[in-house]
Structure formats: C-alpha cells, structure tokens
Amino acid sequence: MDIEEDIRSLQLDSAEENNGVVNPGDARPEEVEVVDKMEEDSEEVQAVSQPVHPEPKVKHKEVSAVEDAESQQETEGNNKRHLNVVFIGHVDAGKSTTGGQILFLSGQVDDRTIQKYEKEAKDKSRESWYMAYIMDTNEEERIKGKTVEVGRAHFETETTRFTILDAPGHKSYVPNMISGASQADIGVLVISARKGEFETGFEKGGQTREHVMLAKTLGVTKLLLVVNKMDDHTVNWSKERYDEIESKMTPFLKASGYNVKKDVQFLPISGLMGLNMKTRVDKSLCPWWNGPCLFEALDRIEITPRDPNGPFRMPIIDKFKDMGTVVMGKVESGSVREGDSLLVMPNKAQVKVLAIYCDDNRVRHAGPGENLRIRLSGIEEEDILSGFVLSSVAKPVAAVTEFIAQLQILELLDNAIFTAGYKAVLHIHAVVEECEIVELLHQIDLKTKKPMKKKVLFVKNGAIVVCRIQVCCMS
Numbered sequence: 032m033d034i035e036e037d038i039r040s041l042q043l044d045s046a047e048e049n050n051g052v053v054n055p056g057d058a059r060p061e062e063v064e065v066v067d068k069m070e071e072d073s074e075e076v077q078a079v080s081q082p083v084h085p086e087p088k089v090k091h092k093e094v095s096a097v098e099d100a101e102s103q104q105e106t107e108g109n110n111k112r113h114l115n116v117v118f119i120g121h122v123d124a125g126k127s128t129t130g131g132q133i134l135f136l137s138g139q140v141d142d143r144t145i146q147k148y149e150k151e152a153k154d155k156s157r158e159s160w161y162m163a164y165i166m167d168t169n170e171e172e173r174i175k176g177k178t179v180e181v182g183r184a185h186f187e188t189e190t191t192r193f194t195i196l197d198a199p200g201h202k203s204y205v206p207n208m209i210s211g212a213s214q215a216d217i218g219v220l221v222i223s224a225r226k227g228e229f230e231t232g233f234e235k236g237g238q239t240r241e242h243v244m245l246a247k248t249l250g251v252t253k254l255l256l257v258v259n260k261m262d263d264h265t266v267n268w269s270k271e272r273y274d275e276i277e278s279k280m281t282p283f284l285k286a287s288g289y290n291v292k293k294d295v296q297f298l299p300i301s302g303l304m305g306l307n308m309k310t311r312v313d314k315s316l317c318p319w320w321n322g323p324c325l326f327e328a329l330d331r332i333e334i335t336p337r338d339p340n341g342p343f344r345m346p347i348i349d350k351f352k353d354m355g356t357v358v359m360g361k362v363e364s365g366s367v368r369e370g371d372s373l374l375v376m377p378n379k380a381q382v383k384v385l386a387i388y389c390d391d392n393r394v395r396h397a398g399p400g401e402n403l404r405i406r407l408s409g410i411e412e413e414d415i416l417s418g419f420v421l422s423s424v425a426k427p428v429a430a431v432t433e434f435i436a437q438l439q440i441l442e443l444l445d446n447a448i449f450t451a452g453y454k455a456v457l458h459i460h461a462v463v464e465e466c467e468i469v470e471l472l473h474q475i476d477l478k479t480k481k482p483m484k485k486k487v488l489f490v491k492n493g494a495i496v497v498c499r500i501q502v503c504c505m506s
C-alpha cells in the first residue's frame with residue numbers, strides 16, 4: 032500500500048488561515064503534565080489509517096492552529112475535565128456550521144478569517160457555507176459542501192475541555208462517522224428544523240436514524256439533541272415545529288435504547304446565526320425557551336468517570352512515521368507515561384513510549400478519555416493496523432478469534448432472520464472485521480432481563496440474544 036498517497040495535510044491551507052482557528056494549547060486535565068509543543072514538522076502531515084478490509088478508508092483531519100506563547104501559558108494550571116463530543120446527524124443538518132460557530136464564539140477564529148471564508152464560499156456559489164468552512168478544511172469538502180473526513184477541533188467551556196469530532200452526514204461516509212463516534216463520550220445530534228429537511232433525515236434510510244442507532248451501539252451514552260436552523264424562514268423559532276420534532280424523536284430515541292429523561296436533552300439553536308449557543312437566545316426572539324444554551328448544556332453533562340488505574344488500553348485509529356512510529360487513539364482505560372513499556376496487540380509487539388502528545392502539546396503523562404498521539408520505538412509503522420490495541424504488558428487485551436456477546440437486534444435488513452450462519456461487519460472501537468454468528472446460545476427475556484430456557488434457533492428485530500461470534504479474517 033502506498034502510504035504517501037494517503038498522507039494529507041491536516042492543517043488549514045496556509046499559516047495565515049491557521050492563525051487563530053484553534054487554540055491547540057487547550058489546557059490539560061489533572062492527569063496531564065505539559066512538557067512542550069509537538070515538533071513543527073510533525074504537525075504538518077499525518078498519515079491516515081490503513082483500515083482492515085473490507086471497509087473504505089476511514090479518514091480524519093485536524094482543524095489546528097499555530098500556537099503562540101500566550102496559549103502555551105494558558106495551558107499551565109488548567110485542570111478541567113476533558114470530553115470528546117461527536118457531531119452527528121443527517122447530511123446538511125448543520126453539524127460543521129455549528130462546530131465552526133462554536134470555534135468562532137469561543138474566540139478561536141477571527142473576523143478576518145470569517146470574511147475570507149465568506150468570500151471563498153461566495154466564489155464557490157456556496158454563500159451560506161462559510162461557517163462550515165472552519166471545520167471543512169479540504170478543497171473537496173468545500174466544493175461539494177459536504178464533510179468527508181471527521182474534523183477534529185478543541186474548545187473549552189467553564190468546566191470542560193472539549194474535543195469536537197465533526198462527523199460526515201452523507202451515507203457514503205458512514206465508516207468515517209463510525210470512527211468519529213467510536214472515539215466520543217457524548218454526542219450532539221443535529222436536526223434541521225427547516226421544512227422538509229427534518230422529514231428527509233428522519234425517514235427510513237435517513238441518517239438521523241442510522242446515526243442514532245450507531246451512536247448508541249458505539250457507546251455514546253449521552254446525547255444533546257439540537258434542533259437547528261430555528262432562524263430559517265420556514266421555522267422562525269416556532270414552538271410548534273420544535274415540539275413536533277421533539278415528539279417524533281422521543282419514541283425513536285427510546286426504541287434505540289436511550290433513556291430520554293436521563294440521557295437526552297433537547298434544545299433549539301441557530302448554528303449559522305450563533306443563537307442559543309454561547310448565551311441564551313433572546314426572549315424577544317424565542318419567548319417560549321426557558322432552558323439552557325448549548326455551552327451550558329455541554330458544561331453540565333455528566334458521564335461515568337473512567338478508571339485511571341485500570342489496565343492501559345488505547346485502540347489505534349491511525350498511525351504514521353515521524354521520527355519513529357506515531358500512533359493515534361483515545362485512551363479507553365488506564366494511564367500512560369513517557370518511558371512506559373507497552374504491547375501492541377494482537378501481535379504482542381513490545382514497544383516503548385518515547386513521547387506523548389495531547390492536543391499538540393507534549394505531555395509526560397495522560398489519563399483515560401484523552402485523545403493522544405504516542406511516539407513509539409520498537410515497531411515499524413507498517414506492522415500496525417488500525418484496530419490494534421496499545422496495551423499494558425501485565426494485563427494485555429485478550430486476542431481471540433471467537434467470543435460470546437450479548438446483542439440487541441435493532442433492525443435486520445430485508446426482514447431477515449438472525450440465526451447461526453448470519454454474516455455481518457463488526458465495528459469495535461477502531462477495528463472493522465467481517466464476522467459470522469456461529470451459534471445462538473440463549474435469548475434474553477425483554478421483561479425480566481433473564482435468559483429464557485427455551486432453545487433458540489433464530490430471532491427477529493427487537494430481540495436480545497447471547498451468541499457466539501467468529502471473526503472471519505483475522506490478519
């Protein structure tokens with residue numbers, strides 16, 4: 032495979048554009064000690080993943096800025112918590128616009144850059160897309176007005192340091208969305224309130240449904256459901272339209288496994304205008320809204336804390352060569368320190384941690400939940416595939432070709448039945464593999480949540496079943 036072809040510049044087109052876009056010196060959590068910045072040349076390029084077949088390539092791009100001395104200063108003493116938030120929803124719902132607006136409102140994009148994007152968008156006959164250009168940094172994305180690669184950026188609220196993962200909505204790029212969601216702790220589901228757009232996204236086959244189901248299965252336990260485009264002339268901050276969307280989404284979210292009271296919060300916004308985002312929407316515009324604005328809601332979200340003392344686990348989503356081998360991923364469990372010896376599983380390759388980077392800052396130590404780049408010695412970049420797991424030596428992650436899992440069947444294509452011999456694609460963290468159901472062991476009673484005694488040969492939509500799964504093509 033020609034890695035050169037896959038290497039992409041992950042920064043904006045020029046240093047000028049970078050200026051002020053993102054503050055990569057976005058602080059550090061309790062567990063992180065800032066050492067210095069990542070070497071300049073290594074920020075320039077980054078290889079994309081060499082995914083395990085059969086899925087198309089999964090791509091990421093960093094929306095990053097040149098760091099100045101001041102922002103480096105700001106990182107000192109900052110011990111806010113850190114959350115990864117994925118923006119999901121149907122194509123054109125306004126995910127990138129909302130993400131871009133967040134960066135603008137948090138002072139990371141200046142007016143001059145916005146004016147430049149306005150001009151560029153106009154030249155491409157995409158006037159209203161200028162805010163989305165903050166997140167959509169590739170030429171292809173800007174021409175088509177569609178996100179392709181997951182955009183990654185950083186911002187802070189009062190209590191939290193956020194990494195934004197801006198997923199594509201188009202159905203061709205679902206593998207990229209899966210990759211974004213699998214790194215997230217919480218999700219912002221963006222729904223367009225514009226007449227006809229909510230309906231298209233919510234139809235069978237629309238990405239509103241698909242993204243919700245995928246997010247739930249990928250472990251996104253909390254959702255903020257933002258009803259966007261409230262400023263649109265077909266909506267005009269109408270309470271009726273907002274209520275209609277909430278009432279239609281609620282049963283669907285419940286059926287997808289979300290506890291709507293505890294895990295989901297609805298709120299109206301205009302991503303394009305930046306309304307009800309950093310500050311609450313004006314009562315003269317939306318007298319009926321008494322809830323929080325987006326920043327407040329993000330600030331208040333609570334998630335179950337992870338164990339910094341657990342065995343170290345970091346599924347590798349990407350790797351590239353840069354004075355050694357650099358791997359990227361989110362720490363799911365445990366902590367890592369410079370100088371640690373670790374294993375790359377399943378190949379049991381012994382590696383040593385040369386350097387750790389968090390939001391472009393070099394750190395000595397990082398805890399669970401952090402999105403990191405780790406430079407390793409002892410392994411060649413060619414010997415790593417995305418989906419491999421950087422693991423503690425004492426308690427390495429188990430490497431198996433067969434395992435038992437409890438599954439909930441949400442939707443089978445073409446009313447198929449689910450039985451031994453069923454073939455599917457398995458997504459766990461960063462791994463994508465074909466698999467086959469070898470045996471159904473028992474069904475779980477939906478009411479009592481206990482295993483049913485009756486032998487089970489097949490199940491249909493809605494069932495919960497415990498089965499033995501075999502991975503077909505272990506590499």
Ligand code: GTP
Nearest residue numbers: 122123124125126127128159177178200260302303
């Ligand atoms: P994909 O990445 O292709 O899935 O789309 P997206 O969800 O990122 O949507 P994007 O931000 O690219 O916006 C799509 C279109 O909706 C653009 O024309 C935006 O200007 C428009 N849009 C987004 N948010 C708003 C909003 O709050 N109000 C109005 N009126 N238009 C909006």
Ligand code: MG
Nearest residue numbers: 126127177178
């Ligand atoms: Mg987008």
